[in-house]
């Protein structure tokens with residue numbers, strides 16, 4: 001059986017992958033539970049290492065089967081299992097890693113006896129290291145170079161440059177050593193004050209982050225699949241960017257809310273969040289009055305350490 005595009009399917013992604021025609025999907029973006037005890041609606045995020053890795057092998061095998069021979073698999077994962085999951089992808093599922101990106105963000109969990117977490121790992125895997133989509137000339141994923149921004153150098157490529165593998169979207173908040181065109185991807189997390197926030201899912205990723213991934217690794221009309229739908233960010237961005245999309249999500253409640261989000265999302269609509277992190281900040285619905293009145297919901301808040 002082949003599942004239709006343009007729908008979010010409620011259920012276990014491992015089973016749902018069996019209903020996807022092998023070799024039919026162009027891009028999979030997966031942001032699985034990190035096995036850190038985060039409280040989801042129905043999923044229990046505290047398994048033994050063995051169980052978590054075994055489960056990972058199963059859903060990742062589904063990714064490998066669903067992808068076209070020239071397809072791409074992006075994986076978001078935390079520190080705890082980044083290295084292990086990279087090896088599962090390479091050794092068990094025969095993917096080639098093209099990039100290990102650090103998404104550097106602020107509004108992370110505050111630690112008092114350690115350093116506050118401010119990054120997530122993003123892996124770009126491909127099935128075939130010679131044949132895969134990489135739209136490096138798309139102006140929407142290129143960033144201004146230092147020659148353009150700092151030196152006003154006439155020799156600067158007017159098209160800017162490709163970001164390096166650390167992604168930073170708002171360098172105004174970043175340490176001096178980072179700039180937007182270096183190898184850290186900086187997109188702020190979707191904090192509680194941001195207009196973009198859907199409000200029902202604590203792990204909502206920013207649309208601009210998914211925008212870069214989808215623009216770079218797929219073309220309009222192609223199929224993007226997210227096996228861990230969450231708040232529906234991947235699907236909303238895929239729809240806005242004119243891709244076909246398929247989502248899986250275990251929670252019935254989240255599926256209903258994703259459908260609401262997608263119902264209010266139009267093809268061609270601009271992505272939420274600051275498009276140009278060098279010159280803008282994410283919009284907020286109303287300016288917060290005082291710090292006391294601000295609501296900040298932390299990503300994977302179980303990680304708070306005393």
Ligand SMILES: C[S@@+](CC[C@H](N)C(=O)[O-])C[C@H]1O[C@@H](n2cnc3c(N)ncnc32)[C@H](O)[C@@H]1O
Nearest residue numbers: 012013031043203204205228230231233249250
């Ligand atoms: C980290 S969240 C994804 C967040 C998403 N990237 C976003 O931007 O909103 C992981 C999601 O996977 C879902 N999930 C957990 N196990 C699943 C499974 N076996 N099949 C499908 N979804 C699952 C959880 O309910 C949760 O919503």
